[in-house]
Amino acid sequence: MNRISKWIATGVGIAGASYATYVAAAWMRYGRARPARGAARDPLLDSFMPRYDVCERHAIDLATPAEVTLAAAKTLDLNRSPLVRAIFKGRELILRSRPDSMDRPEGLLELTKSLGWGVLADTPGEIVMGAVTKPWEPNPVFRPIPSADFAAFAEPGLVKIVWTLRADPAEDGSSTFRTETRAVATDAESRRKFRWYWSLLSPGIIVIRMALRGALPAAADRAWRLNGDDFLPDAQAQLTHAVTIEAPAVDVWPWLVQMGCRRAGWYSWDRLDNASKPSADHIIPELQHLVVGDVLPWSPEGAQGFKVLRIEPERVLLLQSVAPQFEGTWAFVLEPLAGGRTRLVARYRAAYPPILQMAVKLQLIAPVHAFMELKQLRTIKHHAERMHAPESRPSGTTARAGVKA
Numbered sequence: 001m002n003r004i005s006k007w008i009a010t011g012v013g014i015a016g017a018s019y020a021t022y023v024a025a026a027w028m029r030y031g032r033a034r035p036a037r038g039a040a041r042d043p044l045l046d047s048f049m050p051r052y053d054v055c056e057r058h059a060i061d062l063a064t065p066a067e068v069t070l071a072a073a074k075t076l077d078l079n080r081s082p083l084v085r086a087i088f089k090g091r092e093l094i095l096r097s098r099p100d101s102m103d104r105p106e107g108l109l110e111l112t113k114s115l116g117w118g119v120l121a122d123t124p125g126e127i128v129m130g131a132v133t134k135p136w137e138p139n140p141v142f143r144p145i146p147s148a149d150f151a152a153f154a155e156p157g158l159v160k161i162v163w164t165l166r167a168d169p170a171e172d173g174s175s176t177f178r179t180e181t182r183a184v185a186t187d188a189e190s191r192r193k194f195r196w197y198w199s200l201l202s203p204g205i206i207v208i209r210m211a212l213r214g215a216l217p218a219a220a221d222r223a224w225r226l227n228g229d230d231f232l233p234d235a236q237a238q239l240t241h242a243v244t245i246e247a248p249a250v251d252v253w254p255w256l257v258q259m260g261c262r263r264a265g266w267y268s269w270d271r272l273d274n275a276s277k278p279s280a281d282h283i284i285p286e287l288q289h290l291v292v293g294d295v296l297p298w299s300p301e302g303a304q305g306f307k308v309l310r311i312e313p314e315r316v317l318l319l320q321s322v323a324p325q326f327e328g329t330w331a332f333v334l335e336p337l338a339g340g341r342t343r344l345v346a347r348y349r350a351a352y353p354p355i356l357q358m359a360v361k362l363q364l365i366a367p368v369h370a371f372m373e374l375k376q377l378r379t380i381k382h383h384a385e386r387m388h389a390p391e392s393r394p395s396g397t398t399a400r401a402g403v404k405a
Contacts (some may be wrong), residue, residue: 001234015028019203019205022137022203023199023200024199026198026199026202027199028044030053030054030195030198030199031053031054031195033052033053033054033055033182034055036057036180039168039176039303039403040057040059040178040180041214042126042164042166042178042180043170044121044126044128044164045128045162045164045180045182048120048121048128048130048147048150048151048162048392049130049149049150049160049162049182049184050151052182052183052184053067053183053184053185053194053195054182054183054198054202055180055181055182055183055387056180056181056205056206056209057178057179057180057391058178058179058180058209058210058212058213059176059177059179059213060176060213060216060217061174061175061176061177062174062175062176062177062216062217062220062221063174063224063240063242063345064174064175064220064224065169065174065175066125066167066168066175067124067167067172068168068220068223068224069167069175069177069216069220069332070125070126070127070166070167070174070177071223072106072163072167072216072219072220072222073108073177073179073212073219073220074107074109074127074188075106075107075109075219076107076108076212076215076216076219077106077107077108077111078108078208078211078212078215078374079104079106079111081211081215083207083211084207084208084211086157087204087207087208087241090204091201091204094201095136095137095138095208096138097138098138098139099142102114103134105238108165108212109127109129109165111171112129115142116131116133116141116142116144117129117130117131117142117144117145117149118130118144118145118146118147120147120150120162121147121312124282125166125167125168125169126164126165126166127164127165127166128162128163128164128353129162129163129164130144130145130147130150130160130161130162130163131143131144131145131160131161132145132153132155132158132159132160132186133158133159133161133163134157134158134159134190134193135161135194135197135198136193136194136196136197137394139192140317145160148172150162153186154186155186156186156187156189156190157186157187157189157190158185158186159183159184159185159186159190159194159261160183160184160185160186161181161182161183161352162182163179163180163181163182164178164179164180165179166178166179166180169339171338172242172244172337172341172343173242173335173337173343174242176319177213177216177220179209179212179213180211181205181248182316183198196359203400210368216306216365221238221240222238224239224240226240226331226333226345226347227310227312227315227316227318227331227333228309228310228316228318228329228331228333228347229331229347229349231309231310231318231320231329232327232328232329232350232351234351235329235349235350235351236350236351236352236354236359236362237349237350237352237362237366238345238347238348238349238350239343239348239366239369239370239373240346240347240348241345241346241347241373241377242343242344242345242346242368242377243343243344243377243378243380244337244341244342244343244344244381245341245343245344245380245384245385245386245387246278246380246388247340247341247342247387247388248336248340248341248342248388249314249315249334249336249342250314251315251342251384251387251388252334252342252344252380252384253314253334254283254288255267255283255380255383255384256282256317256332257287257288257289257290257317258280258287258288258382259296259300260295260296260297260306261273261274261296261299261300261305262297262300263284263287263294263297264279264280264284264287265277265279265298266372266376266378267279267375267379267383268372268375268376268379269371269372269375272372273298273372274300275299277300279379281383283387285288290308290311290317291311292308292309292310292311293307293308294307294308295307295308296308296319298321302403306320306321306330307317307319307320307321307322308320309329314334315333315334316331316332316333316334317331317332318330318331318332319331319332325352325353325355325358326351326352326358327350327351327352328348328349328350328351329348329349330346330347330348331345331346331347331348331349332344332345332346333345333346333347341404342384344377344380344381346373346376346377348369348373350362353367
C-alpha cells in the first residue's frame with residue numbers, strides 16, 4: 001500500500017510540475033503568436049483578425065473530399081465525448097459556473113450559434129465564426145458582431161475571438177482539414193485578465209480542438225457516400241482506405257478482376273491470406289472475365305468466398321461476404337484524376353446484430369483488415385504503375401480487361 005501511495009504521489013507531483021511549466025510557458029508566449037506559413041496561411045481569417053494575442057492551429061489529412069470533410073466538421077457533436085464533457089465540467093468547478101440548462105441543438109455549428117457566436121464568412125471551403133466576450137467570467141456571454149464591423153471593433157473590456165473550420169482540397173481528391181482559433185483583447189485591462197485565463201485554462205481549449213480533429217476522420221468517412229453503399233444501407237461498421245495510382249483506370253482494373261485465393265491472390269501478405277502462395281505479378285488473361293454472382297474464393301479450399309454483387313468496368317467492383325449474424329460488402333471504386341491518374345478507394349462495410357460480442361469482434365478485426373488492405377492497395381499501385389510505364393508493354397498494345405455482361 002505504501003508503494004502504491006508513493007507512486008500516486010509521484011504521479012500527482014509530476015502532473016502538477018508539468019502543468020506549472022505549461023502555465024509559465026503560456027504566460028511567456030502570450031502576445032507572441034507566430035503567423036501561419038505556407039498552406040496553413042488563411043487570408044480570409046486575416047481579414048477579420050490580422051493581429052492577435054494567442055492562436056491555436058490544428059490540421060489533419062483525410063481521404064474524404066473537401067466538401068464532405070467540411071460538412072462533417074460542421075455537424076460533429078463534441079458533447080458526446082466524455083473528455084469534452086469533463087473539460088466543461090472542470091471549468092464549471094474552477095470558476096463556479098452555473099450549469100447550462102438550455103436545450104441546445106446538436107452539431108458543432110448549430111451549437112455555437114445557439115451560444116451567441118456569429119458567422120463572419122461562409123464559403124464552399126471554409127466557415128469563420130466570431131464573437132466578443134469576457135472569457136474569465138463564470139458564465140460568459142458571447143455577442144456576435146457583424147462581419148463588416150468585426151475587424152475594427154474595439155469596445156474596451158472584451159476579448160475578440162475568431163475560429164475557423166476549413167477543408168483544403170488535394171489533387172488526388174482527398175483533403176486537409178484545418179481549424180484555427182485566434183483571440184485578441186481590446187484594452188490593457190482585459191488583456192491582463194485574459195492572459196491569466198489563457199495561461200491557466202487553455203489546455204482544455206486545446207484538448208477540445210484535438211478532440212475535434214480526432215473525431216472527424218470517422219465522421220467524415222461515414223458521410224462520404226461511395227458506389228456500393230446502397231447494398232448495405234444500415235451498416236454499423238465501415239473502414240475506408242485510398243491510394244493514388246499514377247496510371248489510368250484501364251491499367252488498374254485488370255488487377256481487381258483477377259483477385260481471389262486460387263486465382264491471382266489478394267496482393268497482400270500472402271502467408272496470411274493466400275496459403276503462402278505468391279500473388280500474381282502479371283495479368284492473367286483467363287481470369288479477366290467476371291459476372292455478377294461469381295465467387296472469389298477467400299481460402300485455399302472450399303467454395304466460400306466473396307460474391308460479386310456489382311461490376312462496372314473500370315469504375316467499381318463490389319463484393320459480398322456473408323456469415324452467421326454478419327453481412328459485409330467490400331467495394332473497390334476507381335475515380336479518374338487529372339493527368340491520367342486514378343484514385344482507388346477500398347471500403348468494407350459490415351452489418352450485424354447490436355450485441356456486445358459482435359461489436360468487440362469487429363473492433364479486433366478492424367486493425368487486421370487495415371493492415372492487410374493497405375498492403376493490398378500498395379501492391380496494386382506498384383503493379384499498375386509498372387504496367388503503365390511505356391517500357392513495360394509492346395508498342396500499340398493496351399491492358400484492357402474484358403468483362404461479361
